[in-house]
Amino acid sequence: MNQIILITGASSGIGAACAKYFAQAGAKLILAARRMGKLQQVVETLNIQASDVHLIQLDVRDRIAVESAISHLPPEWSHIDILVNNAGLSRGLDKLQEADFQDWEDMIDTNVKGLLYVTRNVLPGMVQRNKGHIINIGSIAGHQTYPGGNVYCATKAAVKSISEGLKLDLIGTQVRVTSVDPGMVETEFSNVRFHGDNQRADKVYQGLTPLTPDDIADVIFFCATRPPHVNINEVILMPVDQASATLVNRNRIQIY
Template identity: 55%
Template sequence: MKKIVLITGATSGIGEACARKFAQNGDKVILTGRNTTRLEAIAAELKAQGAEVLTLQFDVRNREAAKAAVEGLPADWRAIDVLVNNAGLALGLEPEYEGDYDDWDGMIDTNIKGLLTMTRLVVPGMVERNSGHIINVGSVAGDAAYAGGNVYCATKAAVKALSDGLRIDVANTAIRVTNLKPGLVETNFSNVRFHGDTDRAAKLYQGIKPLTGDDIADVAVYAANAPAHVQIAEVLILATHQASGSVIVRK
């Protein structure tokens, strides 16, 4: 059955991969993000392949803009079946006591507050319909801190706690909640973390074959299409030579 899937941060990385995978699955996709040019380019490509696509340009950190976008959805797009809370970022690797205040705000406002905003806007409709699925993109970083990870790790630990809490809150409904916890994924994630230092970002993936956005999207689509009585609550996805957030064997 065709679903309506809303994906935040759909202009690159895991979010873009989810957009493509859900569209290939025959679902209607709502793509959200800050970059209008990328949104429209991806939408045009998917539409050319026969997908039904709607784009919403806003930053999840802007609660009023997010609210206006969701509340302004056309009637035939409002019954969102799957919410993929993907928008997120890491900034910096400084020790906690030397951290950048703006970096902290960016991570907390996006990874935690942005996720909460979208959950608050979309999930009440799911509860009313007694149907829906929330897929939160967490991280292996939420399981244990690693050197330089401090605040980022804290935000992803919050994603785990919020996913667990929401799952408890909707346990009396048919709604499912999934927390995906990727390890090393090669996207523009590291480029953002290092504020555009491409060479430094590339070194993170040297000596190991990392995961791709497609690998994570495959798991998201699988979880969303599991039988109704099956709730894929949490999935840790690591590259073969990664054992944890801090143990990576490079060859």
């Protein structure tokens, strides 16, 4: 795979798994995340030459930093073929009338505005070259709202609408757009949602077999490697133990 892949949120979870899959295919990787130390640890696990990876310490919520990072890429890294908009998070599981304002800011700024900032700075080059692929990581939460999900679900519904809008805006070009929307995936997601409460986070996945980051990366890689005339618009995937955003099997059917 003689392509340059930019992955946001690449320091752990789905982003790190994507780095592994694309590295194994011989792609050149631009890995972006807030935690540079974690990024370097990811690179150490990859069988990849130093010349085939470029690291960026980046908070996608910072529009000026995003613009600077993309515009100052070395020339040999500037022609991005695939953008995986993976950076995202959930904060809290409170009723809207009881929620923390900062949790809302974190989710909206990262999941919606951050995705837009990165896409807006990468996409013009793809359009100019008339090739490229935007892959947005959505969620089942963008299709089904659940109790306490209010703002998080709204941000993922926004990702769904942005992906659909991109496909419309890019008609007439060869730039592809895909939204990969998972259900329950065991990553740092729940730990972040519950502000580091490991015990509460662990309970989310107890008694069932969730998806893994590799499961999602495998689907993303599949979407990215279809023939150029094929665009997979949207993929919804969940573990067998999950039937909807809230209905799961933990050795018996119950609401989680």
